[in-house]
Amino acid sequence: MAVRAAIQLLAAAAASLLAWSAAAEPGVTAKAITFGQSVCLSGPNQRLGIDYHSGVLAAFRERNANGGVHGRQLGLIALDDGYEPEQAAANAERFVADNDVLAVIGGVGTPTAARIAPVLRTAGIPFVGHVTGADFLHDAARFPNVVNLRASYFDEVQVLVEHLVAERGFKRLGIIYQDDAFGRSVMRSYLAALAEYDIPLLAKTTYSRNTHAVHASLFSLTKADLEAILLVGPYAANAEITNLAHSLGHDYNLANLSFSLSYELRRRVEAPSDRIFVTEVVPSPNDPDSALAASYRRAVEAHAEPEATLNEVSLEGYLLGRYIASTLERIDGAVTRSAFMAQAMPAEPVLIDDWTVAFAPGSNAGSAYVRLTHLGPDGAADSDEGGR
Numbered sequence: 001m002a003v004r005a006a007i008q009l010l011a012a013a014a015a016s017l018l019a020w021s022a023a024a025e026p027g028v029t030a031k032a033i034t035f036g037q038s039v040c041l042s043g044p045n046q047r048l049g050i051d052y053h054s055g056v057l058a059a060f061r062e063r064n065a066n067g068g069v070h071g072r073q074l075g076l077i078a079l080d081d082g083y084e085p086e087q088a089a090a091n092a093e094r095f096v097a098d099n100d101v102l103a104v105i106g107g108v109g110t111p112t113a114a115r116i117a118p119v120l121r122t123a124g125i126p127f128v129g130h131v132t133g134a135d136f137l138h139d140a141a142r143f144p145n146v147v148n149l150r151a152s153y154f155d156e157v158q159v160l161v162e163h164l165v166a167e168r169g170f171k172r173l174g175i176i177y178q179d180d181a182f183g184r185s186v187m188r189s190y191l192a193a194l195a196e197y198d199i200p201l202l203a204k205t206t207y208s209r210n211t212h213a214v215h216a217s218l219f220s221l222t223k224a225d226l227e228a229i230l231l232v233g234p235y236a237a238n239a240e241i242t243n244l245a246h247s248l249g250h251d252y253n254l255a256n257l258s259f260s261l262s263y264e265l266r267r268r269v270e271a272p273s274d275r276i277f278v279t280e281v282v283p284s285p286n287d288p289d290s291a292l293a294a295s296y297r298r299a300v301e302a303h304a305e306p307e308a309t310l311n312e313v314s315l316e317g318y319l320l321g322r323y324i325a326s327t328l329e330r331i332d333g334a335v336t337r338s339a340f341m342a343q344a345m346p347a348e349p350v351l352i353d354d355w356t357v358a359f360a361p362g363s364n365a366g367s368a369y370v371r372l373t374h375l376g377p378d379g380a381a382d383s384d385e386g387g388r
Contacts, residue, residue, distance in 0.1 A: 025336045027102035032068075033328065033335060034075040036101035038091035038116060040083035040108050044210055045234040047264055047313075048108045052131060053078055054308045055317020056106045058296075059325065061303035069328040072335075074321075077101060081112055083210060083234075085180075088112035092119040103128055103340060106320055109259075110134040110182035111209060121145050126341050129320035131259065131313070133281075134185040140364040147344045148365040149320060149357060153257065154189040156279040159370045160230070160255045161193040163277065170227040170253065172202055176217045176241060177232035179206035186232040186257065202226060207237065214240050218248075228253035235261040239268035246271045253277070263311045266375055274376030281369055282319065283355075285310040291353035292319065322352045323366075 027034040037056070040049035060074040068074060077100070081088040088107070095101050096119060103126035107116060110132045117137060120127045127146045130137065133153035137146050164170045175190060177183030183206060194201065203224035205217040214237045221229065229245075229252045231238045238260045245252055246269075253275045256265065262278040269276065283290040285297065296318045300308055308314065328335065330343040345366070349358035357366040373379050 025102060025334070026099040028335045029072075031071075032073045032075050034077060034101050035324065036091075036095045036104040037076055037078040037106045038081045038088050038095075038104065038112065039078060039106060040112075041078070041080040043082040043084070044236045045083050045108075047261060048131065048234065048259070049080075049083070051309070051311055051313040052106055052108055052317040052320075054304055055296075055300075055314035055319075056321040057317075058299040058304040058308070058314075059318045059321020062299040063321070063325045065303065069325050072328075074325065074328075076105075081107075083109050083112060085111045085115040089115035089119060092116040095125065096120070096123040101125070102335070102337060103324075105129050105324060106317060107131065110185055111180045113137055114181045117143055117146060124337060126337055126344065128324065128344065131316065132182070133257075134181065135188065136181075136185070138363075138365050140362060143364070145341065146364055147341075149323060149367055150258075150281045150316065151368045151370050152189075152365060153186050154192065155368050155370050156257050156281070157186065157189040157193045159279055159372055160257075160277060161190070161197070163372055164228050164253060164255060165194070165197050165199060168228075168253070171199055172225060172227045173199065173230060174203035174205075174221045174224055174226045174228075175201055175230040175232065176205055176207070176214075176221065177230075178209050178234070178237065180209050182209075182259075183232050190230055190232075207233070215244055217241065218244050222248075222250075226252060228255060230255045231260065232257065234259060235264035235268065239265055242276060243268075243270045251275065258312070261311070261313060262373055262375070262379075263309075269375060272375035274374045276375040278373050278375070280312050280371050280373055281367065282312050282316050283371075285312060285315045290355075292355040295322075295353050319352060319355065323350070323357060326350055326352060 064073045079091040081091050105128045107130040113130045113132050129149045138152050203221045205220045207214045207217045218241050256278045258279045258281045283293050285293050287293045296315050327343045331339045345359040349356050359366050
């Protein structure tokens with residue numbers, strides 16, 4: 001009888017374990033919570049993905065070294081998409097098919113987001129912290145599974161246009177943009193921002209994604225007698241255009257979005273100047289007054305890969321990793337995708353050290369912070385739009 005009872009107890013325990021496994025949320029076990037990431041780890045703009053991934057890992061490793069979240073370690077499955085929409089879509093389909101992640105986090109780029117977001121929406125998988133300010137991802141009704149932690153491109157564009165037009169008095173503006181979802185989204189933002197000043201774009205031209213063949217785009221603007229050019233592309237293309245303009249003797253003011261990576265532009269541009277502007281959507285990683293930046297520096301020193309460097313994109317990744325952990329902490333009960341989404345955009349502001357993430361009612365954007373920098377010797381500009 002004792003043997004039979006023991007067998008029955010073992011069978012009941014096994015059945016309970018199987019039932020728990022069947023009911024467990026994807027990506028969640030008793031010891032770990034796993035997230036997915038589709039990001040550019042190769043290609044001409046790989047620094048975007050490598051640095052963002054590095055920042056997320058630093059935050060996860062920091063948290064895991066302190067026991068994880070409610071006893072669970074944070075894991076990350078990163079897939080390379082090369083900043084190519086087709087591969088990004090394939091990666092999203094893989095996460096859906098394997099169903100082994102709680103959420104997909106930390107991607108890079110508008111064209112990749114345009115392919116990933118609908119796939120994850122259909123599957124009911126949260127999509128958090130993509131490096132883009134594209135307008136379509138800020139449509140909470142269309143994408144209820146999306147959580148944005150950075151300012152929109154319209155927020156960035158408003159700061160650049162205000163500086164060029166209102167503060168510097170420029171009226172002759174042109175634009176060179178990447179001919180895809182990214183470029184077109186920012187183009188719409190520029191047109192809307194310039195309309196507030198009743199100023200048209202006098203010239204525009206485009207180039208293809210993931211190419212260095214961008215010289216023709218500048219040549220086609222030379223007859224327009226421009227004072228400033230709005231560059232809408234990643235760092236590799238924008239640096240090529242900037243260097244060509246300098247070699248031809250042009251003294252344009254050149255405006256770049258945060259996606260262009262100020263640290264990569266500074267490294268690649270042959271003649272850095274205070275006429276080359278770049279927006280940023282997080283504090284400087286070396287800001288002595290930022291508690292978030294101080295935590296980030298400690299985490300990189302203790303937990304990042306040996307080759308990791310301090311920069312804004314890595315800091316943005318660290319902020320994302322910290323916010324993911326904070327969201328999990330707020331879940332009371334089973335960790336499920338629906339519970340995660342219920343806490344990912346709370347009604348009350350969330351503090352990550354001294355950094356505030358706050359969602360207005362009906363909005364899926366947690367930040368509108370933009371600061372303006374330039375590539376001159378001191379790197380500072382006059383605008384710090386923390387609440388824009």
